[in-house]
Amino acid sequence: MRAVLFPSYYILVLVLYSRCPHTSAWRSFKIILKQFDYEANAKLVDVKILVQNNSESSSLSVTINVLETLNDVDMTAGIALQTEQANFTNLLTKNLNFCKMLKERNGDPLIRLIYQDLLKHGKWFKECPIQKGIYSLQDYRVDEELLPSFLAETNFKFSIRLNKPKGEQIFQGVIFGRIDKSKGFNNLKMFSLG
Template sequence: MRAQLYQFFHVLALVLLTSFPVALGWRSFKIVFMRFDYEANPKLVDVKIQLQNNSESSLNVFINTLEIMDDIELSASFALETQPGNFTNLISTTLNFCRMLKERDGEPLARIIYQDLMRHGKWFKECPIQKDTYTLQDYAVDEELLPSYLPETNFKLKLRLTQPKSVQIFKGTLFGRVDKSKGFKNLKMFSMG
């Protein structure tokens, strides 16, 4: 009897330990893409971006590179709307995009986000970036990558890719919303009734 009781507690402990990260990872929000304003250098790239807001908000990106590109700098900033029309910058960074692709230990947040992007299509893997077509299909933000305490508000993400001598490749601003009414889509699975 005692051996069975110990075995039961070991199984229970294992189940609790393996499900604990999932329970902590519940997000009571969804990320909704509203619009993406952008401009691309027509001598270097042809870019088409589509937003879809059906059952889930997703992003499709099609990039046709017209030249071989190297030594690319990425500038990014993320801001939340604190008052109507007033955004407060939370994160702002500039990094060497090509170095980020080569180095596995640099810029951990950028690396995590980039790895998430790579799961959704044919994306840049190394520099120099070759003439080719690159795609991102049905990309929806993995809310597990975001802090659970995000407020329900609008946000904007600014991106800028440049080459030496400030030659702009791409500049864009993605507008979206942290929507708490769309969270816990699988909550019924856990209900008792």
């Protein structure tokens, strides 16, 4: 009887684990967005960005009015972590063709996951050329489950630049934020013995 019960139990646990991945992988941190500094080429796009913070979460709302069809877009994105007062160390920089990424979303797993998460929060770019019109994200919150669990508590900046192939800038922006361990669901401080 025991030999039959245990394999069935493990199968049930695996099925529940695969159906509810978020319940077993809580992060011990929250991503707090502080500000988003940006500039946009007024001939090509009109951009409005709002960062909202409350005691529970931090969210980003973006509205982009594309004024001219964009046939091809190059993107540079980077993340830097603060190591000393006001000094940031570049952790990762990625250059890619944004239109190629939209067509081949299976290329980079992290970019694919983040982009799929963005698509859940509004009407966003899905194909190239990017047509004239309004695109938006509403109350986007960073899904901490997409990030490594070992991140240190620190300030960060995420930069993004979009250009036409011949170098004309479409948009450039920097999001400043904080990885905050005191806001996490599974905060290890609550288990302190002292």
